[in-house]
Amino acid sequence: MKIFVTRNIPDRGINILKEKGYEVEINPEDRVLKKEELIAALEKGKYDAVLCLLTDKIDADVFETAGKQCKIFANYAVGFDNIDIKAAAERGIMVTNTPGVLTDSVAEHTFALMLAIAHRIPESDRFTRAEKYRGWAPMLLLGTDVSKKTLGIVGLGRIGSRVAHHAVKGFEMKVIYHDVKRNDEFEKESGAVYKERIEDLLQAADFVSIHVPLLPATRHLINAERLRIMKPTAYLINTSRGPIVDERALVDALKSGIIKGAALDVFENEPSLAPGLAELENVIITPHTASATEETRQAMGELAAQNIIETLEGRIPPNLIKWVENKV
Numbered sequence: 001m002k003i004f005v006t007r008n009i010p011d012r013g014i015n016i017l018k019e020k021g022y023e024v025e026i027n028p029e030d031r032v033l034k035k036e037e038l039i040a041a042l043e044k045g046k047y048d049a050v051l052c053l054l055t056d057k058i059d060a061d062v063f064e065t066a067g068k069q070c071k072i073f074a075n076y077a078v079g080f081d082n083i084d085i086k087a088a089a090e091r092g093i094m095v096t097n098t099p100g101v102l103t104d105s106v107a108e109h110t111f112a113l114m115l116a117i118a119h120r121i122p123e124s125d126r127f128t129r130a131e132k133y134r135g136w137a138p139m140l141l142l143g144t145d146v147s148k149k150t151l152g153i154v155g156l157g158r159i160g161s162r163v164a165h166h167a168v169k170g171f172e173m174k175v176i177y178h179d180v181k182r183n184d185e186f187e188k189e190s191g192a193v194y195k196e197r198i199e200d201l202l203q204a205a206d207f208v209s210i211h212v213p214l215l216p217a218t219r220h221l222i223n224a225e226r227l228r229i230m231k232p233t234a235y236l237i238n239t240s241r242g243p244i245v246d247e248r249a250l251v252d253a254l255k256s257g258i259i260k261g262a263a264l265d266v267f268e269n270e271p272s273l274a275p276g277l278a279e280l281e282n283v284i285i286t287p288h289t290a291s292a293t294e295e296t297r298q299a300m301g302e303l304a305a306q307n308i309i310e311t312l313e314g315r316i317p318p319n320l321i322k323w324v325e326n327k328v
Ligand code: GLV
Pocket: 054, 076, 077, 078, 079, 080, 102, 240, 291
């Protein structure tokens, strides 16, 4: 069996595939392959499986080129908006993701961003490094408390629930949430309150944290109009997918004081940033690294490898993504 890996990943997943006796070919360059390069590689290799990344756009052309012997595209990510699931289903190609193993890392990163923006950590760090610190001062770099504030979770999946858990258990925050589904059990455990209308959440939250997948229905879910509903003292945190927020509208909202601050790990046109975003002091930006811990990136590789092995051995892989018409 031959496996193509579109870009090098931590070694454990690769070793699992090699130990199975599979021939593993890895893109020799540490960069994203252009579509034509990916297609050329697949055409030449006749692979049985592909381990791909969220930076690879996998569409019908790619599946066609991969050929009939190719059984699975295992995405090294929980999100799979980079893959045309319908095109895969039409060709009987399995697509899998890596849920669960990155939940802690992303929830931690979300909280790190929330605390850092509220306590103005990067701004204070820049200030201190620039030798502007002249001694303790009562009014110096005042931030905002996180404890006991209201956190609005948009999207109560694994990651959203984990963030809610930290908020309630660690910071005695009041949690409100918006999702397509209501979760009674979660409400009982956490004391969280469901908001059927996202507007009601935005109006009440001191911190809004986004955890929905990118779908046609969630693109620009946070737009200019909805930013205006938020409190002028509120912060927006996004560790899901960039296009869920209208980034230009966000820059305007941050400049004009419509909201107080934002902390973003994802951007609308990665790796580009909306004009003006990086110049703002009331913003923290990290380069899509919410799952970037040693442990998590290894575990993602192991899970992707497991999905490939199960598929090539004729079983249903544990993280198969099914094509559901009404979901997109
Ligand atoms: C990262 O963004 C992921 O979807 O795993």
